[in-house]
Amino acid sequence: MRELPKELRLPSEMVPPSPPDPPVTPKDAATVMLVRDTEAGLEVFLQRRVTGMAFAGGMTVFPGGGVDRRDADTSVAWHGPTPAWWASRFSCDVGLARALVCAAVRETFEESGVLLAGPDETSVVADVRPYAEARAQLVNRELSLAGFLAEAGLVLRADLLRPWADWVTPEQEVRRFDAKFFLAQLPTGQRADGETTEAQDARWQRPSEALDDWKAGNSGLLPPTWTTLAELEECGTVAEAMARERVITKLMPRVTREDGVLRVVLPGDPRYDEAANHLDARGEDRLGR
Known part of the structure; x- marks a missing residue:
């Protein structure tokens, strides 16, 4: 894994003066x-x-969001690697693995309009316009993914996804996620949009361009996003990225305060084991730095 650049820092508001104890x-x-x-x-x-x-x-982030309890519905028509396979890749139980894949498909559709599903196991929806109302109902939680796919006669295409990483929010933060990262190719005929209330801007970029924008101060990146962009930068084509065999290990960064700013360190960094579990109200870690 690449070392995070020293310029990468967390917004001060992400870590409260008195972090929760015990962690969320x-x-x-x-x-x-x-x-x-x-x-x-x-x-x-x-x-x-x-x-x-x-x-x-x-x-600046990738599309995604939290797992909904209905994402675990076993009635979803499914094609591709089984929930047990996903469970083995993400080191979690089968029920959670199923919910994670369903959440990945649902959130991608809600936030970008891209639908990783098709009429059968050999095809993918090319025109998502007939499902605009269903998209809105999914966003408002008026409809579950299982209900939508059943009503539309569609099959979830788990084979269009690849496991990429597992990032856990540092313990110091109030809002924490155990986020499984997936890779997916844009299906032929579909387009990604920014028609979500959660985004003020959306765009396609080469990973190197996105990193250059961050370096120039034009965008903000969290450590998982920066790291993933750096990894994708090494892939010349979609096929190369999709073919990568990745060993998924749970990564939980730790936060330190250096020179008055919040920095993140990853496992393997010499500072990781020394990083304080909490930052005190004075904005100093318990090692006195």
Whole structure:
């Protein structure tokens, strides 16, 4: 794993003066990197979250969100790797694995309009316009993914997803997620949009361009997003990215305060084991730095 750049810092509001003790239990979540091939190389779909949102307001992120209890519905018509396979990749139980894949498909559709489903196991929806009302109902929790797919006669295409990573929010933060990261190729005929109330801007970018924007101060990135973009930067094509065999290990960064700013350290960093579990109200860690 790449070392995080020293310029990468957390917004001060993400860590309260008195972090919760004991730490908040992370909520299960799914994040999806949508990718496509262009003449200039691989591009990934990114959204800038609305400023002022409770979590990661103003930051540039991939589509995704928390698991809904109905995502575990076993009646979902499913094609591709089984929930047991996903459970083995993400080191979780089968029920949660099923819910995570369903959440990945649902959140991708809600936040970008891209639907990873089709009439059967050999096809994918090319025109999602007939499902605009269902998309709104999913967002408002008036409809479950299982109910939508059954009514539309569609099959969830788990084979269009690849497992990528597992990131857990640091213990110091009030809103915490155990987010499983998935990779998916934009289906032929579909387009990703920014028609969600959670995003103020949406765009396709090459990973290197997105990192350059961050370096120039034009966007904010959290450590998982920066790291994933750096990893995708190494992939010349979608096929190369989708073919990567990844060993998924749970990564939980720790927060330190250095030179008056919040920085994140990852496992393997010499500072990781020394990082304080909490930051006190004076803004100093318990090692006195």
